[in-house]
Amino acid sequence: MLSAVEEAAQGTKLWCGAAAAMAWFGGRRGRKAAVTGLAAVAVAQLLANGLGKQLTDRPRPPREWIPHDGVDDRPDSSSFPSGHTAAAVAFTAAVARSWPQAGGVCAVPAAMVAVERVQSGAHHPSDVVTGAAVGLAGAWLVRRAPRLWLRQRLWRRRARAFPG
Template identity: 70%
Template sequence: MKLLAGLRDIDRLLTKQAASRIPPGVGKVLSAVEEAAESTKLWCGAAAAMACLGGWRGRRTAVTGMAALVVAQLVSNGLCKQVADRPRPPKEWFPHDEVDDRPDSFPSGHTAAAVAFTAAVAPAWPAVGAACSLPAGLVALERVQSGAHYPSDVAAGAVIGLASAWLTRSVPRLVLRHWP
């Protein structure tokens, strides 16, 4: 119990620091990236660009990235948010008006989608994975800075994203290997 209380205290401290120490100009950039990622627009755009410009490799990588994103969304938003009921960080911790537009629960679905897409495309096309990693990281940071999530919500979303990418890349190979 003391460990859990200590983790909760660290979570709150990090959230308050992110809310008060990120300069307003950086906050605007984070908000713009988050808006681009809203409803997975950013990742769908990246997949479309890969599919159109990358030939067979781009199409295969785009499908893998989108499949991982869908799995992450189903797990984070379809399952976890229905089971977990965690209150959001208090509005009074945040000196900006974005706190009114906050999701209801744990984990961060934005982070799960961003990490899933990025982690799924990176092994197949490292340059694109590297390019996607910056906006994915900014989305994760924005979710804390904006008051939408605690850092542990974002960390849980990242774990879901990594697991979704791993499953999406591994399951087809396992199925084909054991197919009669």
């Protein structure tokens, strides 16, 4: 069962499929949740894979620790943080804010992705915990960025209108 989740989570296929289903069947709320979820995945992937893995060079768990043959399929990139977990948590957290019931449904495969990353030997538990934190940060940034941008824009207008 976990290997099926791993396959679905590769390349964020699982989250893109969930977003498509939400947009198709969920009406306006589903479309909003889908867009927000995919934006959060993009931000989390950028933070985890584009920044986190580039700044760290943590090796994957030793082969001796993994009691199965699937250990040969592990990526060569840094183990820290888990990009799969970051994407899963980001999507779930962002969707849950827009559509709580869908977020609850997404939480099950998101948790399975996190467990699978440790069980498969691809990550240390701390990589997965940090990936989850990165995912939460990605969802928060997507939620807050428009407000922060608008606030900054209004502040600049006010500063131009009432100089010094």
